[in-house]
Amino acid sequence: MDGKACTILHVDMDAFFASVEMLRRPELKGRPVVIGGDGDPTKRGVVSTASYEARKFGVHSAMPLRTALKLCPACIFLPVDYNEYSRVSVKIKKILFEVSPLMEDVGIDEAYLDISSRPGPPEETAMLIKERVFRETGLTCSVGIAPNKLLAKMASDLQKPDGLTIIRMEDVERLIWPLGARKLPGVGPKTEACLKELGINTIGDIAAKGLEWLQDRLGKSFGLYLYDASRGIHESPIITEWQPKSISREETFELDVSEWQAVARSLAFLLRDVAGSMREGGYEARTVTVKIRFGDFSTLTRARTLASWTDDLDVLRKAAFECLGRMELKKKVRLVGARVTGLRRKSKGG
């Protein structure tokens, strides 16, 4: 941002996965629907999206499917159909891009738009988006309008579903300060608990603290972020081009395994997948990391940086197995993962 007043819009699809399923199966409308895992709530997996009806039972995303089933035995459980949601997502992003090419894609169901140079009031642009998205996909979204990305995101969250909310800098004290600290992006369950210990419950409580006080207790970088964010100050720009920094695959076993061979077999499969994605995107990598999570959820990672960049499966596999060899598998293994970092685009012909 260059100092000029900015108008940023945050568009967030309402219960996206569940809403797409309801488009395909209208008989699900008005019923508690949970999307997650392979759709079997007796198996390992977590909730990706719960319809608003399911949320009334206390079901929310990231909750284990087994817990969701207990809370809501009448819920309809469906598997995640990522291909279908991606197809709909592309349609929505196309509409948004037509409204403003200064668009930042944030995952499958949300985006930021810089509409500073669009004529007319921003509410008009927001209404135009909502109408077009509904007309062309049958889905509703919530839109937040603000001078920066942080406030735009918080705005879209204030009124859901099908909301339209504006936050100006002068509204921060009235609209943002009364909210729980957890409502600030970047504050997760751990930070929330830590803040509570410090006597901080709301965003206003954070804003009441000095910069040094926050930095002493929460670290230099995060302390500064909280100090600014609680005042609605945030300067990160709209990112229109994105390059991945890592490519990874992981697998949670249906039952924890104790045989090294099972872990090794899974690792080999995952690496083949990772290498496939690398080739697809035209990337080569320098560092390979292996992750092992045990039944008690304790997690180990081991990394190996290679002498040069590669997308050769054999080389990646050798590095990964060397990492695996450095770990003691004394407990049953729940999850195995493979990741490559230090990515660069492969030069043509090489």
Next chain:
DNA sequence: TCTGGGGTCCTTACTCTA
């Protein structure tokens, strides 16, 4: 009996080198 998968970013520790 819980707790996915694919990412990003931050902090801390360690090692090597200038």
Next chain:
DNA sequence: TCTGTAGAGTAAGGACCC
């Protein structure tokens, strides 16, 4: 040559996001 140190690169773990 010895010693201390700063900085870069690497490694490991953790928090967070969708």
